C-alpha cells in the first residue's frame with residue numbers, strides 16, 4: 395500500500411512530564427477530507443508534528459501509505475505528505491514563485507534540478523490559488539492572508555497523496571476561505587487523503603467528510619460530522635454558550 399492513508403494508532407505524546415494526549419486512534423482514507431478540531435491547547439498541532447515525524451510519540455504509532463512514519467527518510471516523507479503550518483515567517487525574502495517551487499524539491503534533485511514540469515506544477519498551483527500576480531513579490535512583503543495562500547500553493551505543488559493543513563483558512567477573507575475549502579474538496583475528490591485542523595465547527599459540518607475531535611488529553615469523538623456535532627459534545631468543548639440548530643438539513647452551530 396503506497397496511498398495517502400493516514401493511520402494514527404493508539405498514539406500518546408508528552409512534552410517532558412506534561413501529557414498532551416493518549417490513546418488517539420483514527421484514520422484518514424484516500425478521497426476523504428477530515429476536519430480535526432478541539433479547544434486551544436488540546437494537542438492538534440502536536441499531533442500534526444507527530445504525523446510528520448517532527449515529534450516522536452511516547453506510545454503508539456502513525457502510518458502513512460502502510461509505513462510507519464518514523465521509518466521514512468525526510469525525502470520519502472516529503473513525497474508522501476505535504477504540510478501547511480499554522481504560520482510561517484520566511485527569514486529570507488524568497489520570491490513567491492520560488493517559495494511555491496520549493497514544494498517540488500521532494501520530487502527533483504534539489505533546487506538546482508528543477509525541471510519544466512516542476513515549474514509548471516508551481517505555476518498551476520499559483521493559478522489555482524489566485525496568486526499569479528504575486529509571483530515576483532518577496533514573501534516578506536506579503537500580508538498574513540497572502541502568505542497563507544502561498545503556503546497552500548506550495549503544498550499543492552508538492553502533489554502528495556496525503557495533505558495536512560493546520561488552520562488553513564485562519565487569515566483568509568470569506569471569499570478565500572470558500573476558495574480553499576473548494577480546493578480541499580477537489581483534492582479529496584482526486585483521491586488524496588486530507589486532514590485539516592479547523593476552529594469553526596460549521597466548516598467541519600459544511601465541508602468535511604469526517605470529524606476528529608481532540609479534548610481532555612485524547613480523542614473525544616471521531617466519525618461523520620453529523621454524528622459528532624451534537625450539543626452535549628460542543629458544550630463540553632466550548633461551554634454553555636454554544637447551541638446546535640439546523641440549516642438545509644445540516645447541523646448549524648451558533649451562539650446560545
Ligand SMILES: Nc1ncnc2c1ncn2[C@@H]1O[C@H](COP(=O)(O)OP(=O)(O)OP(=O)(O)O)[C@@H](O)[C@H]1O
Nearest residue numbers: 409412414432433434435436437438439440441608
Ligand atoms: N514545545 C513545547 N513544549 C512544551 N509544551 C508545549 C510545546 N508546544 C506545545 N506545548 C503545549 O502542548 C499543548 C498542546 O499544544 P498544541 O499547540 O498542540 O495545541 P493546539 O490544539 O494546536 O492549540 P491551538 O488550537 O491553540 O493552536 C499545550 O498545552 C501547549 O502549551
